[in-house]
Amino acid sequence: MSSSDLERLKGMIKSRDSLDAPTAVALDPEVRTGETFILTDPGGTRAGEPGANIKALVKNKTLVGAVTMVWGYDVALEHGDRFGAWLRDNEAALAAAAPKGVNYRGTYAVFSTTEKHTGNYRTIWAYDSLNALQAMYAAAGGTDEFATLFKQLNDFRDRSRDANRAQEILVPAAAAGRI
Amino acid sequence: MSSQNGCYRLVPGVRVRPVPELETCVVFTPADPRLYRLNLNAWLILELCQGLSPEALAQAYLEAVPPTPDAEAQLDQGLATLLESGIVEQCQP
Numbered sequence: 318m319s320s321s322d323l324e325r326l327k328g329m330i331k332s333r334d335s336l337d338a339p340t341a342v343a344l345d346p347e348v349r350t351g352e353t354f355i356l357t358d359p360g361g362t363r364a365g366e367p368g369a370n371i372k373a374l375v376k377n378k379t380l381v382g383a384v385t386m387v388w389g390y391d392v393a394l395e396h397g398d399r400f401g402a403w404l405r406d407n408e409a410a411l412a413a414a415a416p417k418g419v420n421y422r423g424t425y426a427v428f429s430t431t432e433k434h435t436g437n438y439r440t441i442w443a444y445d446s447l448n449a450l451q452a453m454y455a456a457a458g459g460t461d462e463f464a465t466l467f468k469q470l471n472d473f474r475d476r477s478r479d480a481n482r483a484q485e486i487l488v489p490a491a492a493a494g495r496i
Numbered sequence: 497m498s499s500q501n502g503c504y505r506l507v508p509g510v511r512v513r514p515v516p517e518l519e520t521c522v523v524f525t526p527a528d529p530r531l532y533r534l535n536l537n538a539w540l541i542l543e544l545c546q547g548l549s550p551e552a553l554a555q556a557y558l559e560a561v562p563p564t565p566d567a568e569a570q571l572d573q574g575l576a577t578l579l580e581s582g583i584v585e586q587c588q589p
Contacts, residue, residue, distance in 0.1 A: 322514065323543050327560045329519060330536060336561050339538035339574030341523070341581045344531040 371492055375445065380489055382420060382443025384450055389427075389435035389483030391475040400438075400473045407466055414463035416456045418449030424470070435483035440470070502586040504545035504553065504575060510583055512542070525582045532581055537561070541574035545584045 330336060374380040392400045404424055412421040422441040444450045457467045474482070506512070511524040521539045523532045534542060544556050557571045578584040 325516065326514075326536075326540055326543060329516070330540060330560055330562075334562055335564060336537045336570070337535055338570050339541055339577060340535045341532045341538050341577050341583065342535075343581075344522070344533055 368492065371489055372445075374489070375443075381422060381441070381487075383446055383489065384444040385422075385487040386442045386444070386450070387483075387485040387487070388440040388442075389432075389481065389485075390438055390440075391436045391480045391482070392438060392473045393475045393477075396473060403469065403473065407469065410462065411466040411470065414461070414466060416449070416452045416463065418445035419453045419456070420444070432483075434481045436481040502588055503547050503549055504578075504584045505547050505587045506542070506545060507582055507585045514539070523581075523583050528582050530581075532583065537570060538574050538577060541571060542578055542583060545575075545578070547587065 371380065371383050375383055408421070408423065415421050420443040422443050424438060424440040427435075427437050427439060442453065444453070456463050458464065474480075507525070507527070509526050511526070512521055513523075514521040519536050521534050521542070523534060523542070524530070525532070540560055541557065544553050544560075548556065554568065554571060558567055561567050561570075575584070579586070
């Protein structure tokens with residue numbers, strides 16, 4: 318720390334009438350990504366494509382998708398009604414416009430959860446393959462109807478610093494590569 | 497428990513990342529891999545552990561903090577905490 322930084326630190330303290338006793342609290346880092354499972358082709362035998370068993374389970378709707386992504390986020394209270402109206406008007410079109418292998422599985426309000434900071438809404442995407450997941454991001458950067466609706470949906474997200482958010486990518490446990 | 501015989505300094509290799517907007521700093525101790533979050537008071541003590549003599553360190557600390565009866569005790573407590581955590585060490589002036 319430079320001497321000017323030390324002076325700033327002193328300035329932060331001087332503005333106080335009292336100071337809490339000194340503490341050094343050990344932090345317990347929480348790593349949730351890539352800790353247990355390798356993101357691989359779900360049961361796949363060819364890069365980016367699921368195996369036959371996974372395909373069959375997706376097809377008969379036993380599985381939501383070969384890869385499933387769940388977004389958790391908040392929408393500012395004052396935009397809640399407008400968000401609901403947008404969904405009523407556009408969810409079907411968003412699903413229809415999704416690229417091949419990408420399946421919009423709806424946006425949900427969280428009625429109950431044990432998690433505190435994952436947001437009040439969930440949007441669920443199901444993919445036929447890892448390639449489809451990549452295809453969605455490519456399509457989202459375009460200018461067609463899907464890209465437009467994708468952007469409009471995400472524009473409702475509360476991006477403020479204190480807003481809650483989460484993202485989960487799920488693969489069928491039967492095909493997961495555990496480490 | 498201010499050292500009467502030596503000074504205090506940051507343990508070599510320890511990394512300090514100030515987070516002034518949260519009035520805290522985060523410290524990593526690679527020898528015993530841990531992260532610590534220091535509050536403002538401990539952060540100040542850490543920053544003053546730059547090889548000052550015990551008397552100079554105490555004087556600088558007391559000049560920086562609000563004048564309270566337990567200020568000296570808090571300095572001792574802070575130094576003990578930083579020593580115990582492996583963030584600072586004693587050295588010869």
